[in-house]
Amino acid sequence: MWEKTKGLEHPHIGLVLTNLGGLYTEMKRFEDAESCLTRALEIGKKVSDDHPLVSGALSGLGSLRLAEGRPADAEPLLRRALEMREAQLEPGHPTIVSTLKELAIVLRETGREAEAAQIDRRLDSI
Numbered sequence: 001m002w003e004k005t006k007g008l009e010h011p012h013i014g015l016v017l018t019n020l021g022g023l024y025t026e027m028k029r030f031e032d033a034e035s036c037l038t039r040a041l042e043i044g045k046k047v048s049d050d051h052p053l054v055s056g057a058l059s060g061l062g063s064l065r066l067a068e069g070r071p072a073d074a075e076p077l078l079r080r081a082l083e084m085r086e087a088q089l090e091p092g093h094p095t096i097v098s099t100l101k102e103l104a105i106v107l108r109e110t111g112r113e114a115e116a117a118q119i120d121r122r123l124d125s126i
Helices: 002-006 012-027 030-047 052-067 071-088 093-107 114-126
Strands: none
Touching: 012 030, 012 052, 012 093, 030 052, 030 114, 052 093, 093 114
């Protein structure tokens, strides 16, 4: 319905797609998640490269890669999402916290416990 009233490229459509991509990731419907999140990323970039929709889609793609068992591919996506969010939001914002938690998981899964522990200490101070 929103696609008809707002248009196929409206940021609200991108937000819905990001949320749907997250749901599909949780359901292990990885191809569907990829499709939704990639489209959300494209919509966000049409607004601007630093639009919050871009960081949300990147984070979603990072979560998808992690769920697929590809933590090395998840890391740059999560790092970019974190960088964008830190530039736009307050330090204790929930999306920053969740991105940090996921990044710590990625670091542990790639054998970088010391780096993950640094993130844990940062989370403890939030």
